[in-house]
Amino acid sequence: MLRRPAWLLPVLFSSACGGASPPAPAARSQPAAPAPAKSPAPASTPPPVEPATASASDPACATALPYFNAIHSAAAQPTPDLATLRTAYLGTAVQALVKASDAETGRSDDAALTAALATDAPGAFITAEFLLHGALSQRLRHNLELAINDKDPAKRAAAWSAARCAWEQDLRPLALAVQTRSAELSSETGRQDASIAADIDAVFLAGAAALKAEPIDERVLKPGHETIEKTWFRAVHRELATTAARAQQDGDALAARRALGLFNLIRDRLQDRNTPGIAVVEARLGGEAKQLDPAAVMREIDIALVKRARKYASHALEAKLSGVEALTSATEGLAYTRILLPGMQAAIRDKAFDPEAHIAAWSHFAELAEAGDDPDELKKLSAELVQWNCAYQQALGIRECTATADERKKP
Numbered sequence: 128m129l130r131r132p133a134w135l136l137p138v139l140f141s142s143a144c145g146g147a148s149p150p151a152p153a154a155r156s157q158p159a160a161p162a163p164a165k166s167p168a169p170a171s172t173p174p175p176v177e178p179a180t181a182s183a184s185d186p187a188c189a190t191a192l193p194y195f196n197a198i199h200s201a202a203a204q205p206t207p208d209l210a211t212l213r214t215a216y217l218g219t220a221v222q223a224l225v226k227a228s229d230a231e232t233g234r235s236d237d238a239a240l241t242a243a244l245a246t247d248a249p250g251a252f253i254t255a256e257f258l259l260h261g262a263l264s265q266r267l268r269h270n271l272e273l274a275i276n277d278k279d280p281a282k283r284a285a286a287w288s289a290a291r292c293a294w295e296q297d298l299r300p301l302a303l304a305v306q307t308r309s310a311e312l313s314s315e316t317g318r319q320d321a322s323i324a325a326d327i328d329a330v331f332l333a334g335a336a337a338l339k340a341e342p343i344d345e346r347v348l349k350p351g352h353e354t355i356e357k358t359w360f361r362a363v364h365r366e367l368a369t370t371a372a373r374a375q376q377d378g379d380a381l382a383a384r385r386a387l388g389l390f391n392l393i394r395d396r397l398q399d400r401n402t403p404g405i406a407v408v409e410a411r412l413g414g415e416a417k418q419l420d421p422a423a424v425m426r427e428i429d430i431a432l433v434k435r436a437r438k439y440a441s442h443a444l445e446a447k448l449s450g451v452e453a454l455t456s457a458t459e460g461l462a463y464t465r466i467l468l469p470g471m472q473a474a475i476r477d478k479a480f481d482p483e484a485h486i487a488a489w490s491h492f493a494e495l496a497e498a499g500d501d502p503d504e505l506k507k508l509s510a511e512l513v514q515w516n517c518a519y520q521q522a523l524g525i526r527e528c529t530a531t532a533d534e535r536k537k538p
Contacts, residue, residue, distance in 0.1 A: 184335075185285070187227070188292030191220035195296040198259070207252040213244045216259070224292075225259070228266040236262035250384045257388025260297060264392050267293040267359070271352045274334070284338045291331045294355075299324055302362035309365070315482045316469045323362050330354050345451050350458035357462030363392045364428065364466050371412065371421040378417040386424075387412040393428070400431035403536040429470045430523050430534060433516060436463035438530035440512035443492075449499030457493035460512070464489060467519065474522035475515065485515055 194215045201211035216222050225237045236258060243255040266289065273286035302324040309320035330351045337347035367389040374382035390408055397405050404427035411424050439460025443453040464471075465486070472482045492508040495501050517528035525534070 185288040185292045187220065187224055188289070188296060191224055191292075192296065194219045194221045198297075199300065202252075202256060207256070209244070209247065209252045209255070212252060212255055216240065216244065216255075221259075224266065225262045228262060228269065232265055232269050234262075234265060236265065250381055253381060253384050253388060257385070257391065260301070260388070261391055263293040263297040264359070266290070267298065268356055271356060274338070275349055275352050280338070280343060283343070284335075287331075287334055287338055290355075291335070294327060294331065294359075298359065299327070301366060302327065302359065305362045305365045308369070315472065319465055319468065319486075320361070320365060323358060323365075327355050327358050330358075346454065349451055349455040353455060353459040353462055357459065357466065360393050360396065360432075361462070361466045363389055364425075364432075367393075367428075368421060368425050368469075371419060371424050374412075374416045375419040375421055380416050383412055383414075383416040383419060390424075390428075396435065397428065397431040399533050400434045400531075401427060401534040403534055404428070404430060425470065426523060429467055429519075430525060432463055432466055433519050433523065433525075434530055434532070436460055436467060437513070437516045437520070437528065439463070440492075440516050441509045443496035444502075444505055444509050448496065450497060453496035453499065454493055457489065457496045461486070461489040461493060464516075470523075471515070471519045475518050476522075477518060480515055480518065485512075488512060 197215035198212060198221070201208045201215065222237060222240075225240065229235060229237050240255060240258045240262065243251060243258055268290075270286040270290035270293070274283045274290065277283045277286065305320055306322060306324045309317045309323065311317070312321075333347050334351045337344035337351075367386055370382055370386040370389060373379060374386055387409065390412060394405060397408075408424050408427050411419055439456050442448070442460070443456045446456075448456055468482050468486070471480070471485075488508055488511055492505070492512060495505045495508065513528075520528045
């Protein structure tokens, strides 16, 4: 039987092993935003480790490093300095990165950023900050695609480095904040997310090595692409839930604006799965902060994500995939499911649902799908994955369990 690459064990399936599952919290009818951590960190949880930065391997990124550092310093101030952000962006190598990404993707992030920096309106720094995060998130995703699909090995390696730059120099601090907070939780979600930034670091490192191999190791790169992208979505999802809860609790309009900026990083995940939900989320996050309903916001997002996960619970079987393609398909489904796990754990009232066992089932499904040598067991596992995915769809109020149907606008 084929075995998954060694790096996949800690990155993809770490929560499926290592001790008994902690007690599940009481069920709720809708997924609620995770509460801020109050329990002490488990003794076995290591502190976050800064990776050895590899951004200098991308020449355009190396030129931008001083400006990224200035942007981080500005954002860390008690009162963020919009003037510093203007100086660090306008006319610098960071703006050149965003313009290059716009040219490659057909987006207009630079124009939006430039316009945001031209105003001193309340919350302008947050608006500009998250427009930059959005631009570099798209740069990450676009270059991951190139690293997988381009025919030229040199271009693939350059694209991987460009994606790694966007991660290390702009996006990683947000994921690291989620990781640090989650390390203090004793729940299954906390256990999973306590390595969220480190997981992405590990895949980038493994991917760089895979691109130097002869031949290029696709078994690392293809599932690695899905792991990086969806684990980044998981970081955004967790931070959005926490920020929306804080906005509502404190009546904090700036926190609500930040939550809206976070939503825009994953807004396209709702397109064609819960398209009407986009307007719902934007209206809730753009309204009165005290009236914000964080659980309702996360429900609209999870409606779209659970449909995306549903596809991969049976895709490898239905499409008769094996090898790298099957592993990649199952990896994508697992990565989406890990985003959804807090909502599933809160909303599925069937006592037979065990979050840790569910992740373990996805792990086994990925292994069998890659090997392609036990179709009966694969069917059994697929049915189990579909069962719990559909249970969450039902809890979310989706009328019919689906992977592709868009939600209809509510009357």
